[in-house]
Amino acid sequence: MQYTSTRDTSVRFTASQAISQGLASDGGLLTPCYIPKLPGSALEDLKGMSYQQRAIYIMKQFLEEFSVKELTDFAGAAYGPAKFDTPAVAPVRTLNDNTHCLELWHGPTCAFKDMALQMLPHLLTASLTKTEEFKTVFILVATSGDTGKGALAGFQDVPRTKILVFYPKDGVSQVQQLQMITQEGDNVGVAAVQGNFDDAQTGVKRLFSDEKLRQTLAEKGYFFSSANSINWGRVLPQIVYYVSAYCDLLRDEKITAGQPINVCVPTGNFGNILAAYYAREMGVPIAKLICASNSNNVLTDFICTGTYDRNRTFYNTMSPSMDILISSNLERLLLAMTQDVDEVKGYMEQLNATGRYQVSDVVREKIQKLFCGYCCDDQETQKVIGQVYGKYQYLIDPHTAVAVSALEQYRAETGDNTPCVVVSTASPFKFCDSVLEALGEKEIAPGLDALDQLAEKTGLPAPAPLASLRNKAVRFTQEVDKERMEDAVLSMLE
Numbered sequence: 001m002q003y004t005s006t007r008d009t010s011v012r013f014t015a016s017q018a019i020s021q022g023l024a025s026d027g028g029l030l031t032p033c034y035i036p037k038l039p040g041s042a043l044e045d046l047k048g049m050s051y052q053q054r055a056i057y058i059m060k061q062f063l064e065e066f067s068v069k070e071l072t073d074f075a076g077a078a079y080g081p082a083k084f085d086t087p088a089v090a091p092v093r094t095l096n097d098n099t100h101c102l103e104l105w106h107g108p109t110c111a112f113k114d115m116a117l118q119m120l121p122h123l124l125t126a127s128l129t130k131t132e133e134f135k136t137v138f139i140l141v142a143t144s145g146d147t148g149k150g151a152l153a154g155f156q157d158v159p160r161t162k163i164l165v166f167y168p169k170d171g172v173s174q175v176q177q178l179q180m181i182t183q184e185g186d187n188v189g190v191a192a193v194q195g196n197f198d199d200a201q202t203g204v205k206r207l208f209s210d211e212k213l214r215q216t217l218a219e220k221g222y223f224f225s226s227a228n229s230i231n232w233g234r235v236l237p238q239i240v241y242y243v244s245a246y247c248d249l250l251r252d253e254k255i256t257a258g259q260p261i262n263v264c265v266p267t268g269n270f271g272n273i274l275a276a277y278y279a280r281e282m283g284v285p286i287a288k289l290i291c292a293s294n295s296n297n298v299l300t301d302f303i304c305t306g307t308y309d310r311n312r313t314f315y316n317t318m319s320p321s322m323d324i325l326i327s328s329n330l331e332r333l334l335l336a337m338t339q340d341v342d343e344v345k346g347y348m349e350q351l352n353a354t355g356r357y358q359v360s361d362v363v364r365e366k367i368q369k370l371f372c373g374y375c376c377d378d379q380e381t382q383k384v385i386g387q388v389y390g391k392y393q394y395l396i397d398p399h400t401a402v403a404v405s406a407l408e409q410y411r412a413e414t415g416d417n418t419p420c421v422v423v424s425t426a427s428p429f430k431f432c433d434s435v436l437e438a439l440g441e442k443e444i445a446p447g448l449d450a451l452d453q454l455a456e457k458t459g460l461p462a463p464a465p466l467a468s469l470r471n472k473a474v475r476f477t478q479e480v481d482k483e484r485m486e487d488a489v490l491s492m493l494e
Contacts, residue, residue, distance in 0.1 A: 001064050003030045003232065006335045007345040015063045016127035019120075019233040020137070022226030023208055027348070028341075030232050031332050036061040038243075038283040044257060047247040051089035052079050054247065055119070055240045061282070062236055063123075065130060074122035078237075083108050083118055085463070090115065090241045092248045095392050098419045099407070100254065101400070102245045109179060110427035110463045111321075112272065113150030116229075116237040120151075121158045123233045124225065128160060138222040138489070139163040140207060142200040144268055145172045145321040146426060148190070149179040151227040156185035163227065164189040164492055166200040169479060172320050174447070175430045175466060182472035190476035191488040196314050198326045199482040201269075204228070206485075213486055220493055229271030230328050238275035239282070245421050246284050255419055262420040264290035264407045266399040267299055268322040270329035272423065277333065277370070287418055292406030293375040294319045299327055303373035306364030308347075309356035318378050318434040319398040321426070326351075334359070337366045374406035378434075381405065385428075385438035395458055397428040397435065429454060429462050 003018040005011065007028030013021070018030040038061075046054050052075040059071055079089045084106045093101045107114025128137060139161060141151045148165040155163045165180060169192040172180075180190045193200040207213060208224055217223060229235055242263065249255045263286050265273040273291055280286040293300045295315040302308045310325040317323055334344045337359075350357035359367075376384075384401040388394055396404065403422050411417060428435045432450035436457065445453040448470050451462040480488050 001036070001062055002033045004033055005029070005341070006031055006331050007341050007348065009341050014065055014130075015232075016065055016130040019123050019127040019231065020131050020133055020225060022224070022231040023205070027205065027209065028345075029230050029329070029332050031335060032062060032232075035278055035281040043243070043247055043250060043284070046243065047251040049247075050087075051240075051244055052076060054244050055079065055237065058240045058243055059236055066126065070126060074119060074126075078118040078122060083114070090244055092245050092252075092421070093394065094254060095388075095394060098417050099422065100245075100249065100419065101394070101396070101422050101424045102241065103424045104241060105424065105427045108153050108465055109146065109149040110430055110465055111146035111150060112423070112425040113146045114153075115241055116234045117147070117150035117154040117227065119237040120227060120231070120233045121154045121161070125158060125160065127233075133223070135218070135221050135223045136160050136162060137225045138217060139225050139227050140204045140489075141165045141227045142197065142204040143167045143172070143180075144197040144323055145176045147228060149176065149183070152180060152183040152185070152188050152190070155187070155227070156183070157187060162187045162189075162222065162492060164191065164488060166191050166193045166204060166480075166485060166488070168192070168196045168200055169194055171196055171316055171323060173431055175432070175469070176320070178448075178469050178472075181474050181476045182469060183475065189488065189492045191478040191480050191485070193480060193482050193485065195482040196316075197324050198310070198314070201228070201324075201326060201328065203482050203485040207489060210486065213489065216490075217493070222493070228328070229269055235271055235275055235278070235329070238272060239278050242276045242279035242286070243282070243284055249419070249421075258285055260285040260287040260418060262286070262288040262290060262416070262418045263423065264292055264403045264410070264420055265423045266292045266319065266322055266403040266425055268324040268327065270299065270327040270333070272425070274329045274332055277336075280370075288410075288416070289371045290406055290410050290420070291371055291373040292403040293373065294322050294381065294402050295375065295377045296323050296325055297375035298325050299330075300373035300375040302330075303367060303371050306361070306367075307356065307358045308351065310351070311355040317398075318381060318431065319402050321399055322402065333367070334363070337363045372410060374409040376402055376405040376409075382434065382438040385435055386440070389439060389458075395428045395435065395460060396424060397426045397431050399426055400424040427463050427466070429466050
């Protein structure tokens, strides 16, 4: 299995090279040259396996140079009881006959990013050995809320790594911010960017391409890599949970073998729903991929019209991990749809120069055969949280509520009641204010006391990783201008 840039197929990389680098030097995303197909009996075989065993099986298809023993060790460490609060790791909760929630928030930071970011450090450190890279990897991360804490927790005190997370000042929830700025570890750093997530993400990409800065790092024994979903080592572990969800539905006789399902994903940077697309390409019977957006509905408009246009108002919403107008992983889908790196490169150049691009009618039609997009605002998001809790006594966070709204819109428009997996991406306790208001509370307790208020209101315990934030000291208070993010990098080298 070889990997290539979305903007240049003339150079090929091994999996370990792709994971080590994170991003191609031409700015493209490193992507498999092909998507392997599952054998005909694979889903039947996998349905009786544990999540860890499923992860080994799926990831091995893409990681030929990694041994089964290595992947077994990695899966045990990443998804074991020390990290996840349920043996199922990513359990599927059924709401009704054709609606199922895939819970991806049972890990150490209570968000779906743990599914990949508990695995990535193992893949990355092994890749450094395989590529005979002796420098220390300096990992840059831009976060819209959850990736930052997930990456910090995953890489805390991992040998031969240093990690710096940038988050948008005033653009994450209070709990998300506390999770990051109290992070322990000798190799970690956190900085608030005076701007929004797109500013932080653009800044990280700029740092990657800053030759002078890269030279400075090299002289000090470091090189840049990424833990954002632009790194293939982030996307790959996410494919696993879509395969796993289908197998769980088979095992529990919610569906029959070969029966198609739909998948509805709350979407920001497009990595999560892209993993579902790759699972479909591998052979999981996924019919429609429903892309759910909040008021930052650039993806909804793109799927409906074929025009990607980030020149629009940016909204800070109650689902902050989706407050994104530049969805980086869409570039990987464009390559899959066009099979033409020059066409993809042209679209990305237009986006960089003008903030928009329009795909050809052929590409738009290909995308619309597989994807559909819907969006909702904060008012609708809160309404859905209340409705789902009232009807099913099931508590969801704002991101998951956006997905439920999108599914309802899709079903109302199409009449399609195909069984659907709704991806539940975060614990509702990470967004206590919004959830409590959705449940009718008028006065919200200050700070972390809102955790207790939500627990008392619902009878559900606050997750231990969030409750423990009370006892942690703030370690990081640095703020940087979006044009001076290199200052934070240099300060970590001192």
